[in-house]
Amino acid sequence: MAVYTHVSAEEMGALLARFDVGTLLSAKGIAEGVENSNYLVEATGGRFILTLYEKRVDEADLPFFLALLDHLAEAGLPVPRALPARDGTQVQRVAGRPACLIEFLSGVSVSHPTPAQAHAAGAALGAMHTALRHFQLERPNALGPVDWRALAARCGADLDIIQPGLAARVAAELDWLAVHWPVGLPRAVIHADLFPDNVLMLDDRVTGVIDFYFACTEVRAWDLAVTHSAWAFSADGADYDPAIGEALVAGYESRFPLSAAEKAAFPALCRGAALRFLLTRAWDWLNTPADALVTRKDPLAFLRRLEFYAR
Amino acid sequence: MAVYTHVSAEEMGALLARFDVGTLLSAKGIAEGVENSNYLVEATGGRFILTLYEKRVDEADLPFFLALLDHLAEAGLPVPRALPARDGTQVQRVAGRPACLIEFLSGVSVSHPTPAQAHAAGAALGAMHTALRHFQLERPNALGPVDWRALAARCGADLDIIQPGLAARVAAELDWLAVHWPVGLPRAVIHADLFPDNVLMLDDRVTGVIDFYFACTEVRAWDLAVTHSAWAFSADGADYDPAIGEALVAGYESRFPLSAAEKAAFPALCRGAALRFLLTRAWDWLNTPADALVTRKDPLAFLRRLEFYAR
Numbered sequence: 275m276a277v278y279t280h281v282s283a284e285e286m287g288a289l290l291a292r293f294d295v296g297t298l299l300s301a302k303g304i305a306e307g308v309e310n311s312n313y314l315v316e317a318t319g320g321r322f323i324l325t326l327y328e329k330r331v332d333e334a335d336l337p338f339f340l341a342l343l344d345h346l347a348e349a350g351l352p353v354p355r356a357l358p359a360r361d362g363t364q365v366q367r368v369a370g371r372p373a374c375l376i377e378f379l380s381g382v383s384v385s386h387p388t389p390a391q392a393h394a395a396g397a398a399l400g401a402m403h404t405a406l407r408h409f410q411l412e413r414p415n416a417l418g419p420v421d422w423r424a425l426a427a428r429c430g431a432d433l434d435i436i437q438p439g440l441a442a443r444v445a446a447e448l449d450w451l452a453v454h455w456p457v458g459l460p461r462a463v464i465h466a467d468l469f470p471d472n473v474l475m476l477d478d479r480v481t482g483v484i485d486f487y488f489a490c491t492e493v494r495a496w497d498l499a500v501t502h503s504a505w506a507f508s509a510d511g512a513d514y515d516p517a518i519g520e521a522l523v524a525g526y527e528s529r530f531p532l533s534a535a536e537k538a539a540f541p542a543l544c545r546g547a548a549l550r551f552l553l554t555r556a557w558d559w560l561n562t563p564a565d566a567l568v569t570r571k572d573p574l575a576f577l578r579r580l581e582f583y584a585r
Numbered sequence: 586m587a588v589y590t591h592v593s594a595e596e597m598g599a600l601l602a603r604f605d606v607g608t609l610l611s612a613k614g615i616a617e618g619v620e621n622s623n624y625l626v627e628a629t630g631g632r633f634i635l636t637l638y639e640k641r642v643d644e645a646d647l648p649f650f651l652a653l654l655d656h657l658a659e660a661g662l663p664v665p666r667a668l669p670a671r672d673g674t675q676v677q678r679v680a681g682r683p684a685c686l687i688e689f690l691s692g693v694s695v696s697h698p699t700p701a702q703a704h705a706a707g708a709a710l711g712a713m714h715t716a717l718r719h720f721q722l723e724r725p726n727a728l729g730p731v732d733w734r735a736l737a738a739r740c741g742a743d744l745d746i747i748q749p750g751l752a753a754r755v756a757a758e759l760d761w762l763a764v765h766w767p768v769g770l771p772r773a774v775i776h777a778d779l780f781p782d783n784v785l786m787l788d789d790r791v792t793g794v795i796d797f798y799f800a801c802t803e804v805r806a807w808d809l810a811v812t813h814s815a816w817a818f819s820a821d822g823a824d825y826d827p828a829i830g831e832a833l834v835a836g837y838e839s840r841f842p843l844s845a846a847e848k849a850a851f852p853a854l855c856r857g858a859a860l861r862f863l864l865t866r867a868w869d870w871l872n873t874p875a876d877a878l879v880t881r882k883d884p885l886a887f888l889r890r891l892e893f894y895a896r
Contacts, residue, residue: 277616283693283786299691299787302625303616305588314613314625316691380610380627382594475594476610 277303279311279326279369286315286324289368292359293375295319309487311371314378321378323354326371331487333365333372338413339486340364340374342406342463349405351398352474352482354379379482381474385509389521390478392505396525398480399468399501403494403530406463415466415490417550419455423448425553432560436573440556447549447580455546456493456539464497466490469504495536498526499543503551503579511578541583548580588614590622590637590680597626597635600679603670604686606630620798622682625689632689634665637682642798644676644683649724650797651675651685653717653774660716662709663785663793665690690793692785696820700832701789703816707836709791710779710812714805714841717774726777726801728861730766734759736864743871747884751867758860758891766857767804767850775808777801780815806847809837810854814862814890822889852894859891 280303281289287298296318304312304323311326327333346353356364356374366373384391417425426433426444433441465472467488474482506519526532532540555573562570591614592600598609607629615623615634622637638644651667658666667675667685677684695702728736737744737755744752776783778799785793817830837843843851866884873881 282696284696286693298693300689300785301693302613304625305614305616314615378611382597382609382612385593385595474611 277305277311277313278328279371281311281313281324281326281369285368286313289324289366289373289375290315290317292361292366293357294360295322295357295375315375322357323376323378324368324373325376326368326373328371335413335487336365336372336374338411339489341411342409342486342489345409346402346405346483349401351402351405352379352480353486354482354484379474379484381476381481383471383473384475385470387470387505387518388478389517391475392518393521393525393528394475394478394480395468395470395473395501395505396498396522396527397529398473398483398525399465399498400526400529402465402483403462403497409463411463412491413463413489415492417466417488417554418490418492419451419546422451422546422549422553425557429553429556429560433556436556436559437577440577443577444549444553447545447584450584451542451546451549454542456535456542459493459495459536459539460533461491462494463489464492464494466492466497466500468497468501493543495532495540496543496547498523498532499540499547500550501526502544503547503576503583507575507579507582509575510572511575511582514579514582544583545580548576548583552576552580588616588622588624589639590682592622592624592635592637592680596679597624600635600677600684600686601626601628603672603677604668605671606633606668606686626686633668634687634689635679635684636687637679637684639682646724646798647676647683647685649722650800652722653720653797653800656720657713657716657794660712662713662716663690663791664797665793665795690785690795692787692792694782694784695786696781698781698816698829699789700828702786703829704832704836704839705786705789705791706779706781706784706812706816707809707833707838708840709784709794709836710776710809711837711840713776713794714773714808720774722774723802724774724800726803728777728799728865729801729803730762730857733762733857733860733864736868740864740867740871744867747867747870748888751888754888755860755864758856758895761895762853762857762860765853767846767853770804770806770847770850771844772802773805774800775803775805777803777808777811779808779812804854806843806851807854807858809834809843810851810858811861812837813855814858814887814894818886818890818893820886821883822886822893825893855894856891859887859894863887863891 286301300316302314304314306312309330313324315322315324340356343353343355347355354376356376472485552573555571559570597612611627613625615625617623620641624635626633626635654664654666657664665687667687783796866882870881870884
């Protein structure tokens with residue numbers, strides 16, 4: 275939630291000159307995303323987001339992300355496409371970093387979605403999965419089921435600093451998932467991080483799906499499980515809202531029906547989703563100073579979700 | 586350079602409903618200012634900055650700042666005025682903090698001003714001083730000449746951590762200024778922090794003067810000295826650019842001629858300006874962890890300016 279790299283007005287003006295977007299009117303660093311530096315740029319030809327990719331996004335992955343966004347945009351999905359410069363390239367170099375000038379999408383991220391909003395988000399996810407059935411590129415999931423045990427091992431006994439007994443609880447869940455994780459479900463490119471933060475809405479309409487930097491090839495229905503765990507609970511994970519959860523799945527199925535096997539596996543997929551965010555938040559928690567300006571997200575909010583799914 | 590307080594889309598929508606600005610289309614937290622949380626808000630009725638005042642701005646000072654901005658705007662200066670809500674109030678309460686919805690101004694802050702841009706900035710400062718000749722409110726300068734000795738004492742011997750000998754150099758400068766600080770020069774409300782960051786420009790035109798949160802009643806010509814120290818040097822303070830310094834003063838005098846007494850005092854005023862920023866940067870440097878996300882500004886960049894002015 276910070277701008278890591280400063281781009282001067284002079285550099286910004288020189289960058290815009292490579293595109294057909296007119297001249298610079300305004301540029302504000304925005305506190306969005308934890309991965310990159312972002313500027314909201316206004317030019318005489320429109321409004322854009324300038325993203326500078328910092329170390330957490332591998333430059334070698336950019337062609338995958340850009341092709342994915344182009345594919346989804348061509349299918350009519352409201353995703354932020356990177357503009358081509360006059361020379362046809364989408365990736366520029368700004369202040370020493372790879373950078374893209376990206377379409378600006380209106381809309382706001384809701385903090386307390388209504389069932390109608392959850393239905394719309396589910397439908398957007400289903401529409402994305404429909405559009406991606408024939409998308410050819412692949413990208414491995416760096417935070418998939420095979421990585422959770424290693425991530426837990428890296429946290430180690432320190433998990434008990436977060437809450438006594440957490441290390442044992444995580445170990446037991448890893449064992450349960452090793453036995454119950456579904457095999458043979460369809461795999462596809464998924465968003466993998468469709469939290470309410472990453473969906474822009476106006477009223478009950480989805481106007482943008484953003485932040486595809488975790489997109490990867492994975493069990494497709496797991497994407498719905500991640501979204502379910504992200505949307506259907508209070509922020510602290512203590513309260514499940516069945517109206518939200520059901521609307522989300524109904525919205526999804528209005529665009530992309532789940533198979534019987536996916537439905538049967540859904541509770542285990544949700545446990546895996548909760549464990550994945552529990553582990554990454556735990557790692558960040560243990561490795562972020564309490565007084566850092568970056569807000570630490572509570573790992574226990576996903577332990578509570580896990581216990582809900584396990585009941 | 587961070588958003589300290591999160592405002593949900595729901596709160597943002599409820600806030601806009603108090604104003605005649607239409608409905609919410611977009612809101613992005615922006616990394617601007619070190620004092621407050623700021624959002625760039627787009628509504629159907631226009632674009633605005635939502636500022637939430639954090640602890641470093643005293644709520645009791647807001648009526649002064651708002652009256653100052655209204656006064657300057659009425660005189661035709663491009664300053665960000667706070668909109669009145671339908672009930673006439675300019676200060677709202679958002680997420681527990683005092684907050685204002687503020688006009689959005691186009692333009693960008695230049696990093697390497699040209700003489701023409703420095704002339705325009707000087708002229709804008711002169712025009713502000715003209716407009717403020719009859720402004721009645723007053724606000725003491727919390728970082729004025731009488732406070733520098735106390736600030737140096739608070740830094741104490743730790744100044745030598747920044748550079749060996751710095752504590753003695755500061756003490757000598759305080760003694761010099763005690764003898765040479767001008768008396769009897771006209772006092773008025775000044776901006777007191779007109780760095781290039783706080784001037785928005787399009788080409789050579791000033792489109793906005795922002796960040797009035799240091800505005801105070803002080804020796805008026807000191808405002809030009811602060812601006813001179815901020816604009817006419819390379820960022821590290823090592824190189825003075827006479828073309829910039831002269832253009833700035835010429836621009837100022839095109840709108841507000843200096844008296845003979847002010848001209849005679851100008852070198853001492855510049856030494857005081859350099860010392861003020863040396864001391865506040867030194868304090869922040871000594872009290873900010875090196876690994877904090879807030880960028881520490883180099884105090885020695887203003888020691889170098891001080892030595893230039895002292896020559």
